[in-house]
Amino acid sequence: xxxxxxxxxxxxxxxxxxxxxxxxxxxxxxxxxxxxxxxxxxxxxxxxxxxxxxxxxxxxxxxxxxxxxxx
Amino acid sequence: xxxxxxxxxxxxxxxxxxxxxxxxxxxxxxxxxxxxxxxxxxxxxxxxxxxxxxxxxxxxxxxxxxxxxxx
DNA sequence: TTTAAAGGTATAGTTTACTTTACATATAGT
DNA sequence: ACTATATGTAAAGTAAACTATACCTTTAAA
Numbered sequence: 001x002x003x004x005x006x007x008x009x010x011x012x013x014x015x016x017x018x019x020x021x022x023x024x025x026x027x028x029x030x031x032x033x034x035x036x037x038x039x040x041x042x043x044x045x046x047x048x049x050x051x052x053x054x055x056x057x058x059x060x061x062x063x064x065x066x067x068x069x070x071x
Numbered sequence: 072x073x074x075x076x077x078x079x080x081x082x083x084x085x086x087x088x089x090x091x092x093x094x095x096x097x098x099x100x101x102x103x104x105x106x107x108x109x110x111x112x113x114x115x116x117x118x119x120x121x122x123x124x125x126x127x128x129x130x131x132x133x134x135x136x137x138x139x140x141x142x
Numbered sequence: 143t144t145t146a147a148a149g150g151t152a153t154a155g156t157t158t159a160c161t162t163t164a165c166a167t168a169t170a171g172t
Numbered sequence: 173a174c175t176a177t178a179t180g181t182a183a184a185g186t187a188a189a190c191t192a193t194a195c196c197t198t199t200a201a202a
Contacts, residue, residue, distance in 0.1 A: 022177085022178065022179090023178075023179070024177090024178080024179095034179090038179080038180070038181090042180090048188085048189080
């Protein structure tokens with residue numbers, strides 16, 4: 001298969017700045033390593049849905065405020 | 072690592088019934104195989120965030136109406 | 143009663159998310 | 173000048189998502 005589909009963007013760096021949260025702190029709150037946060041923040045790969053929710057929870061915002069998907 | 076984290080549930084079968092969509096049809100709309108839909112629908116594994124959005128788009132609803140995450 | 147459509151299970155193989163480790167740079171504080 | 177903190181890059185290994193194939197059961201329609 002391989003729809004290649006749409007594009008996923010994120011506002012993690014903006015939210016981190018807004019909530020004054022370091023990559024390390026976010027990683028700990030989300031239960032992943034700092035490398036994982038870096039890679040997702042930079043769009044290197046797509047997180048799992050649960051990690052998406054964990055990151056949103058870390059900021060206390062809806063998942064749609066962190067990630068945007070457009071086909 | 073391994074937070075083991077929270078639990079992910081989904082309302083895919085309910086939405087499929089509501090919108091009268093077969094697993095095959097949903098799979099095609101989401102750009103994955105029927106096996107993938109079956110596995111996610113039954114909670115066998117967690118979809119990627121993009122697939123989560125694709126499935127929500129297939130129904131035309133918000134992602135939070137399809138997937139619920141509780142720590 | 144045969145046929146087709148829909149859902150279900152299993153398993154091997156590929157791709158990609160995620161970890162771990164290590165090292166490198168820029169900035170701020172002492 | 174040294175030290176600590178924050179961000180960045182790279183690469184090898186593990187874990188999990190996703191594909192492909194095959195076969196089985198149920199339900200409904202011809």
